[in-house]
Amino acid sequence: xxxxxxxxxxxxxxxxxxxxxxxxxxxxxxxxxxxxxxxxxxxxxxxxxxxxxxxxxxxxxxxxxxxxxxxxxxxxxxxxxxxxxxxxxxxxxxxxxxxxxxxxxxxxxxxxxxxxxxxxxxxxxxxxxxxxxxxxxxxxxxxxxxxxxxxxxxxxxxxxxxxxxxxxxxxxxxxxxxxxxxxxxxxxxxxxxxxxxxxxxxxxxxxxxxxxxxxxxxxxxxxxxxxxxxxxxxxxxxxxxxxxxxxxxxxxxxxxxxxxxxxxxxxxxxxxxxxxxxxxxxxxxxxxxxxxxxxxxxxxxxxxxxxxxxxxxxxxxxxxxxxxxxxxxxxxxxxxxxxxxxxxxxxxxxxxxxxxxxxxxxxxxxxxxxxxxxxxxxxxxxxxxxxxxxxxxxxxxxxxxxxxxxxxxxxxxxxxxxxxxxxxxxxxxxxxxxxxxxxxxxxxxxxxxxxxxxxxxxxxxxxxxxxxxxxxxxxxxxxxxxxxxxxxxxxxxxxxxxxxxxxxxxxxxxxxxxxxxxxxxxxxxxxxxxxxxxxxxxxxxxxxxxxxxxxxxxxxxxxxxxxxxxxxxxxxxxxxx
Numbered sequence: 001x002x003x004x005x006x007x008x009x010x011x012x013x014x015x016x017x018x019x020x021x022x023x024x025x026x027x028x029x030x031x032x033x034x035x036x037x038x039x040x041x042x043x044x045x046x047x048x049x050x051x052x053x054x055x056x057x058x059x060x061x062x063x064x065x066x067x068x069x070x071x072x073x074x075x076x077x078x079x080x081x082x083x084x085x086x087x088x089x090x091x092x093x094x095x096x097x098x099x100x101x102x103x104x105x106x107x108x109x110x111x112x113x114x115x116x117x118x119x120x121x122x123x124x125x126x127x128x129x130x131x132x133x134x135x136x137x138x139x140x141x142x143x144x145x146x147x148x149x150x151x152x153x154x155x156x157x158x159x160x161x162x163x164x165x166x167x168x169x170x171x172x173x174x175x176x177x178x179x180x181x182x183x184x185x186x187x188x189x190x191x192x193x194x195x196x197x198x199x200x201x202x203x204x205x206x207x208x209x210x211x212x213x214x215x216x217x218x219x220x221x222x223x224x225x226x227x228x229x230x231x232x233x234x235x236x237x238x239x240x241x242x243x244x245x246x247x248x249x250x251x252x253x254x255x256x257x258x259x260x261x262x263x264x265x266x267x268x269x270x271x272x273x274x275x276x277x278x279x280x281x282x283x284x285x286x287x288x289x290x291x292x293x294x295x296x297x298x299x300x301x302x303x304x305x306x307x308x309x310x311x312x313x314x315x316x317x318x319x320x321x322x323x324x325x326x327x328x329x330x331x332x333x334x335x336x337x338x339x340x341x342x343x344x345x346x347x348x349x350x351x352x353x354x355x356x357x358x359x360x361x362x363x364x365x366x367x368x369x370x371x372x373x374x375x376x377x378x379x380x381x382x383x384x385x386x387x388x389x390x391x392x393x394x395x396x397x398x399x400x401x402x403x404x405x406x407x408x409x410x411x412x413x414x415x416x417x418x419x420x421x422x423x424x425x426x427x428x429x430x431x432x433x434x435x436x437x438x439x440x441x442x443x444x445x446x447x448x449x450x451x452x453x454x455x456x457x458x459x460x461x462x463x464x465x466x467x468x469x470x471x472x473x474x475x476x477x478x479x480x481x482x483x484x485x486x487x488x489x490x491x492x493x494x495x496x497x498x499x500x501x502x503x504x505x506x507x508x509x510x511x512x513x514x515x516x517x518x519x520x521x522x523x524x525x526x527x528x529x530x531x532x533x534x535x536x537x538x539x540x541x542x543x544x545x546x547x548x549x550x551x552x553x554x555x556x557x558x559x560x561x562x563x564x565x566x567x568x569x570x571x572x573x574x575x576x577x
Contacts, residue, residue, distance in 0.1 A: 032058055032065045040074060048078040052087075059091060061098050069099040069108075076111055085118045086409070106132055110140065117148040120377065121412075122161060123404075142170060149174045155182075155335065156382030160404075162192075172200045180210050186338060228273040229526045231519070232297055233260060234288065234305030234315065237280040252511045253307065256329060258504055259515025260304070262496070266520060266546075272527035274519070281306050285314060292318050300324055301531040302522065312336050316343040325531065329518055330511075332380050337558035341534055345559035346518045346551075348483050350380035354387030354431070356563040357457060357481040360577055361427055362395035364479070365455055369426035370400035372454070374416045374441075376432035377404035384431045400425065407434030417444035427455040438468045453477060460485055460566070474568040484510060485564040485573065486548045493547045513547050521551050549575070 039054030052075050058065045059072030072095045079088035092112040095102060102108065109132050116125035125148070129141050149171065152158060158175050165171045176196040179189055194211055197204050204211075235253050238246050247254075260276060267274055277300070281288040288311045291297065297318075303326040306315055312328055319326035319342040327344050328336060334349030348356070361371065371392060375385040382404070389399050405416040417440055422428060430441050438458070445453055456475075460482025463473060472478070486493055496516055500508040508516075521543065522533075529536030534556075542552035542562060551560045565577040 029066070032063070033067075036065070036067055036071055039071065043074055043078050046081075048081045051075070051078040052082075056091075059094065069095050069102040069104070072099075073104065073108060073111070076108075076115075080111065080115065080118075083118075085115050089115045089119070106137060110137060110144075113141070113144060117144070119406075121406075122149070122152065122157060123164070126161070126165065145170055146174065150177070152178065154379055154382065156379070156386050159386060160382075162196075169200045172196045173202060176200075176202055176207060180207055185210055225530045226301070228275060229301040229523075229531065230275050230277060230299065231523075232300040232303045232305075233257065233276055233278045234281045234291060234303060234311075235278070236283050236307060237278070238282060239280050252509070255509045255511040256307075256515040258500070259508065259512035259517075260519045262500055262503060262512075263516045263519035263523065265499075266516075267523045267527075270524075272523055274523050274526065281311060283308070285310050288314055298322050298324070302327065302526060304329060304518070307331075309333065309336075316340055319343055323532075325522075325533065327518060327522055329514065332559075334383065334559055340558070343558060344553070346514065347560060348563050349559040350383040351387040352557075352559055352561060353481055353483060353563050354384035355391040356561070356577075357384075357429065357565070358388045358391035358397075359395065360479075360481070360565045361429065361457055362392055362397055364576075365427045367392075367395060367397035367426075369424065370398045372421055372425045372428045373399050373402040374428065374430045374432075375402075375404055376434060376437070377406055381431040388429060388431075405432075405437075407432055407436050413437065413440050417441060419444060419447040422448050422454055423452065425454040427457055429457040431459065433459055433461045435465055435467055438462050438465050438472075442468070442472050455479060457481065460564075463568075470571055474571050479565065479567045479576070482564050482566055483560075483562075484514075484548070485566060485575075486513065486545070487573075490547075492545070496547055517545055517547050517551070520546050 035054055036058055039051045039058070042048075042051035042054060055071045055075040055078070057063060059068050059075055061068065065071060072091050076088040076091045076095075079085070079091065089112065092108055092115065095108050096105070096112075109128055113125045113129040113132075116122075116128060126145065129137075129145065132141055149161075152174075158178055161171055162175050173196075176193055179185060179193045179196075182189070185193065190211060193207060196202065197207055197211070235257060236250065237253060237257075238250055257278065264274055264276055277296075279291045279294075279297075281291055288306060292314065297303075301324070303315065303319060303324055305326075305328070306312060307330050309331065312331055312333075313336065315326055316328075316336055318324075320340050323342060325342050325344065327346055329346050331345055332347055332350045332353070334345070334351045337343045337345055337349075365371070373385055373389060375381040385402065385404070389402065392399065401418070401421040403416040406412040413436065422444060428441070428445070430437060441456065441458070445456060448454070455477040457479045458481075460480040462468060463480065463482075493513075496513070497508060500512060500516075504512075525533040525537060537553040538556045540552075540554075542550055542554075544550045548562075549564045550562050552562050553559075554561060563577075564575060566573050566575050568574065
């Protein structure tokens with residue numbers, strides 16, 4: 001059989017297959033178009049979840065749908081209607097990467113700006129909206145920016161945005177309005193506000209009250225010494241809810257109070273008696289307000305609490321008005337104690353931790369090579385990063401890269417740890433307690449040759465991260481700033497643990513330890529200086545702690561200035577500062 005004959009006999013089959021393939025493709029395209037129209041109709045009718053199911057496959061490049069970018073955009077719109085911002089962002093990124101010539105790319109960028117704002121990613125939102133053509137989107141873009149920025153209440157984020165967009169009148173005006181709304185400004189804030197008013201020619205009369213020099217803090221009133229002192233403890237015990245869920249959630253409150261009670265016994269034995277009066281503030285500010293209305297509270301010599309930020313502001317105001325010193329037992333927010341002579345943080349603030357860590361880094365790692373600063377995008381970590389950068393640069397150092405990240409977002413976390421930035425750095429400081437951050441950091445550092453690998457400075461909470469191995473935690477170049485560090489083998493802790501076990505029949509948690517240390521320190525301050533002990537603490541040398549490394553409030557500081565720095569040596573903590 002010749003080749004020509006074989007070809008001729010097979011030609012009719014080929015002529016039959018080709019139309020079948022064309023019919024199949026046409027049917028597939030028609031099916032996709034029908035599904036697209038159905039998804040669009042579901043979106044119009046408000047059935048957003050169903051619309052997303054119909055549209056998502058059509059947007060994928062592998063399916064070769066002619067209107068794939070339209071399907072993806074409508075999917076993202078449906079996701080935003082449901083508040084599924086991460087899903088919307090993922091689809092919008094797909095459109096931008098896979099369909100860069102999409103005719104409606106402006107709408108994609110505009111929607112992505114909204115999605116980033118909703119997720120609190122102000123930098124990405126402003127950067128994305130900045131890519132829109134001004135002639136078409138100037139008015140809606142400014143309206144969106146004004147709407148979301150007016151809701152921004154984080155001081156560190158405002159500082160970062162103003163630094164990145166120094167010529168933006170919108171950001172300058174809204175930042176000025178934010179500073180005005182805070183009520184109490186530091187000298188640095190007041191200088192910043194004055195500069196914004198001058199730069200953008202804002203109405204100075206609107207900001208006149210905030211720009212006026214701050215009134216001098218009310219001087220602590222002189223009070224006579226007493227044989228015993230009354231201490232009000234305002235904590236959310238939630239005694240009216242006996243469910244096991246509430247009891248478990250509030251275990252830290254119970255532990256904190258148990259530590260306070262044990263310190264009361266120790267003070268009694270030392271001849272410095274205090275009387276504790278516990279008040280249940282509940283989990284809302286309404287309950288706290290009812291407690292603050294009690295006449296007896298105004299007769300206390302000192303107050304301890306609360307643990308939630310909204311309540312902390314109320315109690316701080318009450319303490320200042322009634323001139324009673326109040327100690328916040330857990331917060332690290334330094335803004336709570338600004339310009340208030342009667343409000344203290346037991347712990348070092350996040351800003352103090354950042355400053356002390358930077359001073360340590362400048363001495364230990366030097367300032368000849370730049371540093372990389374990475375931090376979680378949250379209030380405390382932003383405060384830490386701002387203070388760290390200021391202190392490190394004041395010591396002659398340079399931050400070559402600084403990134404904020406969201407620990408639960410793998411893309412955000414991965415983008416923070418860039419090997420190209422780590423190479424050549426003297427050290428990397430990472431401010432985040434999140435469990436996923438430690439493994440990501442060690443993985444990224446592992447890409448840098450050992451000979452040039454930067455040191456790593458991280459929170460002491462990483463030592464309790466089960467996802468990290470002892471070989472990683474004990475590496476030569478890993479250091480920890482650890483405000484809650486104490487020596488478990490020290491005599492003070494062993495004695496406290498023995499007493500606590502005898503009282504509670506279980507070992508103490510860190511909250512119990514903090515409660516014990518807090519009342520022991522401030523109870524002794526009451527005995528030594530009386531209820532107006534602010535001046536005494538300001539001039540007192542650093543005090544060794546009964547359990548922890550000690551507390552110190554020099555020169556009028558209202559958060560403890562003691563921040564231990566350590567590393568592991570043979571898997572044992574070695575205190576460096």
